[in-house]
Amino acid sequence: MKTPEIVLVGQPNSGKSTVFNVLSDIKTSVSNFSGTSVEVAHSYINLHGQTFHLVDLPGVYSLNPGDEAEKVTFAYLVNEDIDLVINVVDSSMLARSLELTVELMEFGVPMVIALNMWDEAERRGLKIYPGKLEKMLNIPVVSTSAFHGKGIKELMEKCGEVLCQDQQSPTRMVYTSHIEKDIHHLESHLLELAIEKNGAPRFYAIKSLENPKVVPEDVLKTTFHDLETMRQQIQEMHDRDLYETISYERHHLAMKLMEEVSHFVDRKTIPFREKLDRYFLHPYLGYFPLLGFFILFFAAIYFVGNFLGDIIAVPLGKIPGLYAGLKVQQPFLWFTIDGVYQGIEGAIGIVLPFFLPLIFLTSLFEDTGYLSRIAFLVDGFMHKIGLHGKSAAPFILGFGCTVPALYGVRIIENKRDRMLTAILLPFIPCSARTAVILALTAAFTGPFGALFIYVFVVFMIALTGKFMSLFMGKPLGLIMEIPGLKVPSLRVSFSKTWMRTKSFLKFAVPFLIVGSIFMGWLEYAAVNDVINKALSPMVETVLGLPDKLGSTLVYGFFRKELVLVMANSAFGVQNIPGLPMSWQQVLVFIVFVTLYFPCFSTFVAMWKEFGAKVVWLSALLSIVVASTAAFLVKIVLI
Amino acid sequence: MKEVKMTNINLEEAPPGNELEVIKIDTGTSARQRLISMGVHAGDKIIKYNGSSWGPILIKNITVDSSKIAIGRGLAAKILVGYENT
Numbered sequence: 099m100k101t102p103e104i105v106l107v108g109q110p111n112s113g114k115s116t117v118f119n120v121l122s123d124i125k126t127s128v129s130n131f132s133g134t135s136v137e138v139a140h141s142y143i144n145l146h147g148q149t150f151h152l153v154d155l156p157g158v159y160s161l162n163p164g165d166e167a168e169k170v171t172f173a174y175l176v177n178e179d180i181d182l183v184i185n186v187v188d189s190s191m192l193a194r195s196l197e198l199t200v201e202l203m204e205f206g207v208p209m210v211i212a213l214n215m216w217d218e219a220e221r222r223g224l225k226i227y228p229g230k231l232e233k234m235l236n237i238p239v240v241s242t243s244a245f246h247g248k249g250i251k252e253l254m255e256k257c258g259e260v261l262c263q264d265q266q267s268p269t270r271m272v273y274t275s276h277i278e279k280d281i282h283h284l285e286s287h288l289l290e291l292a293i294e295k296n297g298a299p300r301f302y303a304i305k306s307l308e309n310p311k312v313v314p315e316d317v318l319k320t321t322f323h324d325l326e327t328m329r330q331q332i333q334e335m336h337d338r339d340l341y342e343t344i345s346y347e348r349h350h351l352a353m354k355l356m357e358e359v360s361h362f363v364d365r366k367t368i369p370f371r372e373k374l375d376r377y378f379l380h381p382y383l384g385y386f387p388l389l390g391f392f393i394l395f396f397a398a399i400y401f402v403g404n405f406l407g408d409i410i411a412v413p414l415g416k417i418p419g420l421y422a423g424l425k426v427q428q429p430f431l432w433f434t435i436d437g438v439y440q441g442i443e444g445a446i447g448i449v450l451p452f453f454l455p456l457i458f459l460t461s462l463f464e465d466t467g468y469l470s471r472i473a474f475l476v477d478g479f480m481h482k483i484g485l486h487g488k489s490a491a492p493f494i495l496g497f498g499c500t501v502p503a504l505y506g507v508r509i510i511e512n513k514r515d516r517m518l519t520a521i522l523l524p525f526i527p528c529s530a531r532t533a534v535i536l537a538l539t540a541a542f543t544g545p546f547g548a549l550f551i552y553v554f555v556v557f558m559i560a561l562t563g564k565f566m567s568l569f570m571g572k573p574l575g576l577i578m579e580i581p582g583l584k585v586p587s588l589r590v591s592f593s594k595t596w597m598r599t600k601s602f603l604k605f606a607v608p609f610l611i612v613g614s615i616f617m618g619w620l621e622y623a624a625v626n627d628v629i630n631k632a633l634s635p636m637v638e639t640v641l642g643l644p645d646k647l648g649s650t651l652v653y654g655f656f657r658k659e660l661v662l663v664m665a666n667s668a669f670g671v672q673n674i675p676g677l678p679m680s681w682q683q684v685l686v687f688i689v690f691v692t693l694y695f696p697c698f699s700t701f702v703a704m705w706k707e708f709g710a711k712v713v714w715l716s717a718l719l720s721i722v723v724a725s726t727a728a729f730l731v732k733i734v735l736i
Numbered sequence: 737m738k739e740v741k742m743t744n745i746n747l748e749e750a751p752p753g754n755e756l757e758v759i760k761i762d763t764g765t766s767a768r769q770r771l772i773s774m775g776v777h778a779g780d781k782i783i784k785y786n787g788s789s790w791g792p793i794l795i796k797n798i799t800v801d802s803s804k805i806a807i808g809r810g811l812a813a814k815i816l817v818g819y820e821n822t
Contacts, residue, residue, distance in 0.1 A: 190801065193775070194775035345777075349772075379786070381786050381790075474806045477792045575767060577771060577774065577805065578806045579774055580804040581804075
């Protein structure tokens with residue numbers, strides 16, 4: 099027998115992921131589902147001895163997909179074998195949420211409504227009567243507060259009940275009579291048609307009128323004949339496009355429901371969170387908490403990252419001793435084993451210590467709603483480089499590590515903006531490059547050199563963004579909800595951190611190992627001189643640097659911080675100040691190292707998220723930008 | 737009865753703090769659909785939060801759940817709102 103599949107559908111910020119996480123805690127031995135490219139969270143849960151497949155779909159405002167995440171959800175609903183939908187509703191946003199509920203009812207899968215964030219609604223002075231709503235919709239309604247784990251048991255019991263029933267017959271939501279007549283007419287044509295997708299004939303009848311783009315072709319063919327005349331008639335009658343007319347109708351249905359099932363009680367004081375928001379969103383004062391946030395965020399990651407790194411370094415550092423004996427007797431084997439070690443060490447010893455606090459803090463902040471306030475504040479700046487506020491969050495993450503930052507790009511709706519953000523991201527100096535910058539400037543120029551590098555790099559990023567956006571058209575204007583501020587859940591953040599870390603390790607470690615083995619072989623084959631010679635037109639002629647740095651750049655592609663170690667060994671010096679370079683050359687070198695090819699892990703992550711084309715584009719662009727920037731510095735300084 | 741006069745203006749230039757009524761969303765189709773699905777409709781009563789001359793416009797939709805939505809200036813200029821002149 100097939101495992102019953104339950105999907106969570108709700109608007110963004112409805113607390114859907116919290117519901118998912120709380121439910122996932124009742125896991126069976128079969129843990130998370132993986133290996134598919136679908137960006138949805140899966141889990142198997144066990145309830146009264148029965149196993150359910152639980153799926154958390156990206157938040158949608160409506161069933162008219164507007165962005166990538168919404169498309170994923172729509173496609174999933176329409177194509178997958180779903181047994182039950184849990185419609186997670188943000189109770190404090192009841193009117194708007196009910197519009198989606200009405201749409202899901204039209205879609206016609208068995209459903210249960212979770213009136214989530216019940217406490218938040220009460221705080222806002224909204225009193226809701228779930229019993230009334232249940233009666234009016236003829237669908238089970240459970241009030242929950244997933245954050246506090248309340249109502250979850252009842253929710254699952256209702257789900258069990260509905261799954262046992264043969265059929266659910268929700269109340270039919272009736273539109274204005276003349277539209278209803280058209281829907282009815284279209285529906286009657288569709289009744290005989292075996293639609294290969296999920297969704298009731300009535301749903302497709304309504305969508306044919308409202309948004310034909312999302313309707314499957316065979317359905318449109320059937321309705322097409324009468325459709326155009328109908329659409330024209332309605333359009334003339336209402337003097338606005340069909341999409342609006344139907345949405346407004348649904349809006350009125352939802353408002354009517356809302357009036358029937360809830361009422362406002364007076365609240366005497368303005369909630370503390372509202373007061374906070376006056377500062378957070380203030381056009382001038384807002385930058386102070388923003389600055390504080392940045393400092394805290396980076397300081398926390400820096401300190402925790404270093405702390406964890408130091409702890410892990412001790413046992414990891416002992417491992418090379420175990421196979422050191424092989425170096426003389428069997429150098430090839432030694433270089434191979436060392437490659438494996440370097441790969442694992444790179445992932446666990448260097449990336450992971452920074453990755454963990456970064457992911458954890460991001461998960462935590464994601465849930466507070468503060469990231470959207472940052473996006474709001476920096477939108478003005480970002481427009482100048484052809485992006486908008488939503489790219490801010492991934493950029494911030496990029497200072498820690500480019501890899502998780504690339505995953506953060508998902509939150510941007512528009513493909514153009516996502517691409518541009520992803521292409522600019524590798525230019526932001528991550529923690530490994532920060533180490534290179536700080537170590538080299540400390541030895542050769544002092545802090546002003548570092549400051550110069552940062553200002554110059556940011557300038558180059560802005561310039562590149564401006565340049566790229568010439569080819570990519572204008573960004574769409576910003577439309578972004580600022581969700582209410584919330585206290586984040588530690589439990590959910592821990593579980594998100596765990597899931598993301600696991601998927602990172604699974605994916606990146608094999609690549610790092612293979613890459614490191616390859617590097618080990620290169621060293622074994624002693625091809626450094628060949629590489630130096632091959633790269634010398636670039637390194638020596640264009641950039642005016644010693645040609646011995648050529649091979650260090652190749653190593654730097656695998657791990658940026660390796661540049662330092664390799665430069666020392668290339669020149670045979672013990673420490674960085676001993677490098678035979680002038681401070682001008684060092685600055686040129688830093689600029690190039692910071693901007694050229696991002697590291698191998700970044701490429702892999704980029705490939706996974708955006709495909710090979712974007713990787714090539716990014717590679718090419720980074721070479722061009724790095725050479726140009728370093729060349730400019732050379733002309734000015736040398 | 738005192739006559740109430742409505743002044744129509746675009747959202748970008750509308751005065752902050754006043755109660756405004758959305759008259760027409762004259763943006764491109766996709767932006768309009770996005771706004772509608774986020775609960776902003778013609779006829780809704782909204783309040784514009786900020787009066788700064790740069791950055792996005794922040795509105796609070798009084799009619800629908802008091803939700804807060806940030807709208808880029810370019811789009812805001814294409815949203816027609818009205819307010820009562822007293």
